[in-house]
Amino acid sequence: xxxxxxxxxxxxxxxxxxxxxxxxxxxxxxxxxxxxxxxxxxxxxxxxxxxxxxxxxxxxxxxxxxxxxxxxxxxxxxxxxxxxxxxxxxxxxxxxxxxxxxxxxxxxxxxxxxxxxxxxxxxxxxxxxxxxxxxxxxxxxxxxxxxxxxxxxxxxxxxxxxxxxxxxxxxxxxxxxxxxxxxxxxxxxxxxxxxxxxxxxxxxxxxxxx
Amino acid sequence: xxxxxxxxxxxxxxxxxxxxxxxxxxxxxxxxxxxxxxxxxxxxxxxxxxxxxxxxxxxxxxxxxxxxxxxxxxxxxxxxxxxxxxxxxxxxxxxxxxxxxxxxxxxxxxxxxxxxxxxxxxxxxxxxxxxxxxxxxxxxxxxxxxxxxxxxxxxxxxxxxxxxxxxxxxxxxxxxxxxxxxxxxxxxxxxxxxxxxxxxxxxxxxxxxx
DNA sequence: GGCGGGATCAACCTTTTGGTTGATGGCGGC
DNA sequence: GCCGCCATCAACCAAAAGGTTGATCCCGCC
Numbered sequence: 001x002x003x004x005x006x007x008x009x010x011x012x013x014x015x016x017x018x019x020x021x022x023x024x025x026x027x028x029x030x031x032x033x034x035x036x037x038x039x040x041x042x043x044x045x046x047x048x049x050x051x052x053x054x055x056x057x058x059x060x061x062x063x064x065x066x067x068x069x070x071x072x073x074x075x076x077x078x079x080x081x082x083x084x085x086x087x088x089x090x091x092x093x094x095x096x097x098x099x100x101x102x103x104x105x106x107x108x109x110x111x112x113x114x115x116x117x118x119x120x121x122x123x124x125x126x127x128x129x130x131x132x133x134x135x136x137x138x139x140x141x142x143x144x145x146x147x148x149x150x151x152x153x154x155x156x157x158x159x160x161x162x163x164x165x166x167x168x169x170x171x172x173x174x175x176x177x178x179x180x181x182x183x184x185x186x187x188x189x190x191x192x193x194x195x196x197x198x199x200x201x202x203x204x205x206x207x208x209x210x
Numbered sequence: 211x212x213x214x215x216x217x218x219x220x221x222x223x224x225x226x227x228x229x230x231x232x233x234x235x236x237x238x239x240x241x242x243x244x245x246x247x248x249x250x251x252x253x254x255x256x257x258x259x260x261x262x263x264x265x266x267x268x269x270x271x272x273x274x275x276x277x278x279x280x281x282x283x284x285x286x287x288x289x290x291x292x293x294x295x296x297x298x299x300x301x302x303x304x305x306x307x308x309x310x311x312x313x314x315x316x317x318x319x320x321x322x323x324x325x326x327x328x329x330x331x332x333x334x335x336x337x338x339x340x341x342x343x344x345x346x347x348x349x350x351x352x353x354x355x356x357x358x359x360x361x362x363x364x365x366x367x368x369x370x371x372x373x374x375x376x377x378x379x380x381x382x383x384x385x386x387x388x389x390x391x392x393x394x395x396x397x398x399x400x401x402x403x404x405x406x407x408x409x410x411x412x413x414x415x416x417x418x419x420x
Numbered sequence: 421g422g423c424g425g426g427a428t429c430a431a432c433c434t435t436t437t438g439g440t441t442g443a444t445g446g447c448g449g450c
Numbered sequence: 451g452c453c454g455c456c457a458t459c460a461a462c463c464a465a466a467a468g469g470t471t472g473a474t475c476c477c478g479c480c
Contacts, residue, residue, distance in 0.1 A: 013319050017231025109223050162407030177459050197372030
């Protein structure tokens with residue numbers, strides 16, 4: 001194994017970047033070589049600097065999303081691996097990050113030791129998932145039949161936006177009966193029995209946009 | 211002016227605590243004397259240690275909410291002042307913190323200088339609000355007739371969580387008729403005519419937690 | 421002391437939703 | 451070709467939610 005593991009921190013919060021620096025500085029085999037306050041800057045730095053692992057937030061205040069930056073970085077051959085480090089663990093976020101090529105997914109409340117272990121795993125090409133995240137992925141694999149269809153998700157999103165069945169039927173050029181049918185199926189899959197509960201459950205699972 | 215400003219950091223994320231420590235350590239007149247990973251511990255430490263300013267997060271993974279801890283700390287005479295430092299800027303959070311007695315409200319994406327300035331202001335008994343927060347409070351003062359009452363917000367939050375009127379009435383020890391009355395008032399204030407639309411509108415305006 | 425707003429509840433009625441059953445057509449897999 | 455899943459629609463009934471009117475109590479304010 002060659003020298004120290006070279007890290008790039010990508011997070012829009014100065015406090016979080018300082019915290020990561022401080023936490024990672026206690027590990028002698030780590031070296032933080034760059035910081036990025038935006039996703040765009042992270043992509044630039046990842047290809048310009050010699051970096052082994054990128055610690056990537058998903059939500060940036062403005063501009064590119066962390067998942068898009070992850071895709072851009074991992075698309076390059078011989079590029080660094082990307083370890084996602086975020087506050088949220090919704091299905092939508094996790095899936096987006098995994099599909100973008102992230103090698104690991106950590107939550108920001110992780111203790112420092114777990115963080116260090118995940119960075120070493122990522123640098124060695126091994127995957128690193130927070131326990132809560134792993135549980136979510138497992139649950140999704142175990143119960144694939146409960147995934148909402150495209151149309152069901154579309155209808156549910158409009159419900160979350162506050163539309164009535166009739167408004168949804170007009171918006172999607174459907175009969176009100178069809179909207180009701182879709183919703184009844186959604187209720188069954190989510191284990192709820194009202195539109196507001198369905199929206200809450202879908203939000204909690206990250207099935208619709210926040 | 212007496213000695214250095216003594217600080218207590220209350221946040222459930224180790225990385226954020228380390229970041230605050232690192233950022234505040236660059237100010238020679240600051241001294242971080244304690245850290246708390248839970249709101250309960252923050253209350254204990256705030257009365258046991260000699261502390262001037264508490265930097266308080268609002269959301270803790272489990273247990274007491276930061277606003278409740280703030281209320282408990284500021285209820286004591288000669289206690290420290292509480293400066294709320296959180297990621298969110300919804301009306302509900304801001305109002306809860308202000309009513310709990312917080313002297314300031316900062317967002318975690320604040321640059322270090324702003325953070326330091328706010329701490330000094332708080333220590334001197336002056337209020338410190340992030341610009342986005344101040345804007346929200348102004349907007350609320352300009353349109354007071356449309357502001358939701360405490361009870362209305364409480365009911366609406368439970369609606370957003372997916373509860374039926376009957377479940378809400380049981381949860382809050384109310385009659386179902388009262389829940390309906392509150393909601394009708396909410397619909398009028400928000401300009402909507404259904405519970406799902408009310409939740410969507412309240413979310414868009416930051417009246418309930420995301 | 422009155423006035424307004426908040427919080428509480430009741431009765432009544434209309435509209436919307438939820439739940440069920442059933443039916444049609446398309447599409448992909450074994 | 452048949453089966454399962456998705457998408458579409460209909461009719462019917464029961465339950466929940468929305469809308470109105472009206473009432474009581476308490477509190478802070480001028």
